[in-house]
Amino acid sequence: MCSFLEWRDLKIVYKRYASLYFCCAIEDQDNELITLEIIHRYVELLDKYFGSVCELDIIFNFEKAYFILDEFLLGGEVQETSKKNVLKAIEQADLLQEPRHEYFNVPVY
Amino acid sequence: MPAPIRLRELIRTIRTARTQAEEREMIQKECAAIRSSFREEDNTYRCRNVAKLLYMHMLGYPAHFGQLECLKLIASQKFTDKRIGYLGAMLLLDERQDVHLLMTNCIKNDLNHSTQFVQGLALCTLGCMGSSEMCRDLAGEVEKLLKTSNSYLRKKAALCAVHVIRKVPELMEMFLPATKNLLNEKNHGVLHTSVVLLTEMCERSPDMLAHFRKNEKLVPQLVRILKNLIMSGYSPEHDVSGISDPFLQVRILRLLRILGRNDDDSSEAMNDILAQVATNTETSKNVGNAILYETVLTIMDIKSESGLRVLAINILGRFLLNNDKNIRYVALTSLLKTVQTDHNAVQRHRSTIVDCLKDLDVSIKRRAMELSFALVNGNNIRGMMKELLYFLDSCEPEFKADCASGIFLAAEKYAPSKRWHIDTIMRVLTTAGSYVRDDAVPNLIQLITNSVEMHAYTVQRLYKAILGDYSQQPLVQVAAWCIGEYGDLLVSGQCEEEEPIQVTEDEVLDILESVLISNMSTSVTRGYALTAIMKLSTRFTCTVNRIKKVVSIYGSSIDVELQQRAVEYNALFKKYDHMRSALLERMPVMEKVTTNGPTEIVQTNGETEPAPLETKPPPSGPQPTSQANDLLDLLGGNDITPVIPTAPTSKPASAGGELLDLLGDITLTGAPTAAPTPASVPQISQPSFLLDGLSSQPLFNDITTGIPSITAYSKNGLKIEFTFERSNTNPSVTVITIQASNSTELDMTDFVFQAAVPKTFQLQLLSPSSSIVPAFNTGTITQVIKVLNPQKQQLRMRIKLTYNHKGSAMQDLAEVNNFPPQSWQ
Numbered sequence: 001m002c003s004f005l006e007w008r009d010l011k012i013v014y015k016r017y018a019s020l021y022f023c024c025a026i027e028d029q030d031n032e033l034i035t036l037e038i039i040h041r042y043v044e045l046l047d048k049y050f051g052s053v054c055e056l057d058i059i060f061n062f063e064k065a066y067f068i069l070d071e072f073l074l075g076g077e078v079q080e081t082s083k084k085n086v087l088k089a090i091e092q093a094d095l096l097q098e099p100r101h102e103y104f105n106v107p108v109y
Numbered sequence: 110m111p112a113p114i115r116l117r118e119l120i121r122t123i124r125t126a127r128t129q130a131e132e133r134e135m136i137q138k139e140c141a142a143i144r145s146s147f148r149e150e151d152n153t154y155r156c157r158n159v160a161k162l163l164y165m166h167m168l169g170y171p172a173h174f175g176q177l178e179c180l181k182l183i184a185s186q187k188f189t190d191k192r193i194g195y196l197g198a199m200l201l202l203d204e205r206q207d208v209h210l211l212m213t214n215c216i217k218n219d220l221n222h223s224t225q226f227v228q229g230l231a232l233c234t235l236g237c238m239g240s241s242e243m244c245r246d247l248a249g250e251v252e253k254l255l256k257t258s259n260s261y262l263r264k265k266a267a268l269c270a271v272h273v274i275r276k277v278p279e280l281m282e283m284f285l286p287a288t289k290n291l292l293n294e295k296n297h298g299v300l301h302t303s304v305v306l307l308t309e310m311c312e313r314s315p316d317m318l319a320h321f322r323k324n325e326k327l328v329p330q331l332v333r334i335l336k337n338l339i340m341s342g343y344s345p346e347h348d349v350s351g352i353s354d355p356f357l358q359v360r361i362l363r364l365l366r367i368l369g370r371n372d373d374d375s376s377e378a379m380n381d382i383l384a385q386v387a388t389n390t391e392t393s394k395n396v397g398n399a400i401l402y403e404t405v406l407t408i409m410d411i412k413s414e415s416g417l418r419v420l421a422i423n424i425l426g427r428f429l430l431n432n433d434k435n436i437r438y439v440a441l442t443s444l445l446k447t448v449q450t451d452h453n454a455v456q457r458h459r460s461t462i463v464d465c466l467k468d469l470d471v472s473i474k475r476r477a478m479e480l481s482f483a484l485v486n487g488n489n490i491r492g493m494m495k496e497l498l499y500f501l502d503s504c505e506p507e508f509k510a511d512c513a514s515g516i517f518l519a520a521e522k523y524a525p526s527k528r529w530h531i532d533t534i535m536r537v538l539t540t541a542g543s544y545v546r547d548d549a550v551p552n553l554i555q556l557i558t559n560s561v562e563m564h565a566y567t568v569q570r571l572y573k574a575i576l577g578d579y580s581q582q583p584l585v586q587v588a589a590w591c592i593g594e595y596g597d598l599l600v601s602g603q604c605e606e607e608e609p610i611q612v613t614e615d616e617v618l619d620i621l622e623s624v625l626i627s628n629m630s631t632s633v634t635r636g637y638a639l640t641a642i643m644k645l646s647t648r649f650t651c652t653v654n655r656i657k658k659v660v661s662i663y664g665s666s667i668d669v670e671l672q673q674r675a676v677e678y679n680a681l682f683k684k685y686d687h688m689r690s691a692l693l694e695r696m697p698v699m700e701k702v703t704t705n706g707p708t709e710i711v712q713t714n715g716e717t718e719p720a721p722l723e724t725k726p727p728p729s730g731p732q733p734t735s736q737a738n739d740l741l742d743l744l745g746g747n748d749i750t751p752v753i754p755t756a757p758t759s760k761p762a763s764a765g766g767e768l769l770d771l772l773g774d775i776t777l778t779g780a781p782t783a784a785p786t787p788a789s790v791p792q793i794s795q796p797s798f799l800l801d802g803l804s805s806q807p808l809f810n811d812i813t814t815g816i817p818s819i820t821a822y823s824k825n826g827l828k829i830e831f832t833f834e835r836s837n838t839n840p841s842v843t844v845i846t847i848q849a850s851n852s853t854e855l856d857m858t859d860f861v862f863q864a865a866v867p868k869t870f871q872l873q874l875l876s877p878s879s880s881i882v883p884a885f886n887t888g889t890i891t892q893v894i895k896v897l898n899p900q901k902q903q904l905r906m907r908i909k910l911t912y913n914h915k916g917s918a919m920q921d922l923a924e925v926n927n928f929p930p931q932s933w934q
Binding site: 098 | 120160167188226261264269271359398406
């Protein structure tokens with residue numbers, strides 16, 4: 001099936017990964033196919049960060065999913081096209097969190 | 110007070126809830142705990158509480174009481190607090206919340222923070238949800254950061270600037286100096302965001318666009334960057350399936366599109382790189398196709414050479430054959446955009462497009478349908494119609510209305526024969542009868558009336574169609590009307606086109622009565638049926654008594670419409686029997702009016718009340734003739750012909766009368782002479798009703814849009830504007846709608862507008878909407894002028910205006926010479 005839907009004056013692009021649907025709303029003049037790539041890039045970032053990401057990872061670490069999204073997109077546009085740079089920024093920012101933990105798996109809050 | 114539970118604990122707890130009620134209970138308990146914790150102004154756990162609140166907000170529960178806490182977190186010195194605080198601000202606060210402005214100071218401080226990640230958080234928040242006030246306050250800071258050498262901050266500042274410009278377009282100028290060297294960066298993140306910023310600026314301001322084209326020589330720079338991306342070897346950092354930084358490539362192509370649009374030099378400078386991208390990009394993966402798609406869009410939008418355009422259409426053709434549905438959808442969308450300009454090229458792919466009608470996916474079907482309608486022409490109408498009718502049969506209900514309308518339009522324009530046209534419309538009515546738009550019924554009736562030789566065939570087919578099933582209202586309405594009109598042909602078995610059927614008068618009345626009684630028939634349909642029965646009283650010979658009985662029964666119907674009709678028809682039988690046959694005569698051929706698409710001509714359906722027949726002549730009565738003569742005298746009587754505004758007996762008036770007949774419903778209010786036969790009736794009042802409607806609506810369904818309006822006259826506070834409409838099917842007719850407005854402080858009364866044109870033109874002036882131009886521009890007089898210009902000469906017009914103003918009679922003559930070329934060429 002086609003991954004695009006029309007909704008009001010926007011286009012919805014969605015991609016399915018296992019049991020999750022990632023949806024993205026774009027404007028009329030935006031490129032649908034590259035949006036699919038953007039969704040895929042985001043999932044790759046999550047995958048690299050969490051190590052084989054699964055649904056539970058996203059549920060229990062939703063704030064981190066947001067932080068990663070905020071390093072990849074800003075104001076609806078892609079801000080960094082290098083996977084390496086996005087992950088590096090997240091890692092460095094994580095290091096700044098207080099209290100400092102040796103292992104990232106220990107919850108901060 | 111024990112420490113609030115951790116975030117992950119809460120998530121785990123909530124997930125154990127087995128019912129919605131259980132979950133709600135847990136959430137409420139936790140919210141209460143969080144609220145009391147907030148009240149205690151606890152700094153240690155504020156971050157934890159807000160994080161929990163955000164989770165509950167994501168589940169859909171109210172979290173507004175956390176808004177101020179987010180602000181406190183943002184103001185904290187701890188990075189963890191700031192991170193959650195800014196996230197909370199982006200999720201819970203938006204422009205509509207009063208407290209959001211309190212963030213401004215914090216953001217300002219954080220934009221100047223020593224840690225780049227804090228600066229990053231501030232930029233991100235501002236760029237996602239900054240209101241216009243916030244943007245105004247902080248634009249200076251953003252501009253400063255746009256010039257920093259730190260690429261991490263520079264890229265974020267660029268996108269933040271994009272948001273500022275979207276919110277407050279006036280601030281665009283401010284960012285111009287900072288854009289000077291943006292494209293010299295090596296960092297792809299900065300490059301990408303810079304291209305986005307430049308795109309935003311060029312799209313919003315034509316001045317900026319011109320500046321970037323000429324002064325900054327943006328196109329060569331972009332071409333160079335794109336070339337490097339394509340030619341350079343494998344770069345692991347930016348590689349996606351063998352293509353280097355597709356995101357950047359796509360954005361550059363989009364910016365090139367804007368720069369090349371309507372500009373020959375720029376378009377030429379990018380021809381080579383576009384050809385290179387179009388031919389060298391790998392098409393096996395989605396990412397390559399994404400780039401090709403963007404390239405095709407760019408090629409079609411700029412002033413590219415024809416070879417390049419052919420290349421682009423061929424790429425789209427290949428996309429159409431791709432197995433991937435997404436690619437096909439994208440191809441159909443693009444072809445729809447280009448079908449106007451490159452019609453022949455798209456025609457070549459017609460068969461593939463028609464195949465897409467059979468696809469399972471809804472989005473693809475819709476696109477294919479729209480594109481199919483765009484491709485129908487005189488040559489392929491038969492084949493295309495077969496496919497479209499098959500599609501109508503099998504498609505989802507949401508498509509049926511649009512498809513039916515499209516078919517009607519196409520059939521109207523390109524029907525190879527009358528029989529084919531009627532057959533097609535019958536097919537649509539029988540397959541999608543309930544989805545057909547209301548205006549299809551009067552159009553179809555008019556079409557049938559005008560196909561005189563097909564009457565017997567039509568009525569026979571319609572009769573057969575409703576025999577089995579009379580639930581589809583538009584079909585039944587048309588059938589009832591036809592049977593009423595041509596019932597005599599039906600019973601006499603006169604059909605030439607196909608095998609005539611044997612029908613008796615009683616059988617015909619049976620079916621009409623069933624329609625009357627049926628629960629499925631709407632009030633409108635019943636009205637049609639009753640009138641049809643009445644008409645048959647003059648066409649049938651043996652069953653007149655039966656008809657009389659039926660009509661008298663409905664004289665006491667609860668439905669007021671039916672009752673009124675029945676009572677009046679009864680009167681026709683009793684008191685006015687001598688004129689019954691004249692009144693119920695066969696309908697004459699109606700003036701051909703172009704059909705409705707989505708834009709509608711005002712045609713009164715059976716439902717609406719016809720205007721009461723009055724006998725007063727139109728306001729522009731005999732005087733204009735003499736005034737027109739004055740006009741002629743004044744002009745010295747050389748190559749100008751005087752125009753006489755609508756005389757009572759001219760075409761539009763009779764059209765009005767015939768449209769009245771169309772209702773098949775004669776509301777007799779007294780004088781028998783108000784009979785609506787075309788020759789004698791004083792239908793003069795009709796035009797003022799119908800034409801008012803006509804003058805305020807577009808008259809053609811395929812109007813040439815975009816003809817600029819002109820101010821024809823502007824003096825002493827009186828301004829007259831002309832707006833134009835032309836039909837693609839009859840290019841020698843130009844319809845001018847004049848609007849007269851009055852900016853003085855007193856009304857202008859007894860306003861009369863007259864016009865004269867050179868001899869090679871013909872002019873028709875329809876009735877004005879009123880004769881008073883109200884003061885202070887509170888209203889206008891509108892009037893429609895139709896100009897026939899068969900020789901396509903330059904339009905010129907002399908106008909004469911007379912009115913009363915401030916107690917004295919005013920008069921003025923003027924010449925209108927500033928007609929735009931599109932109105933007469």
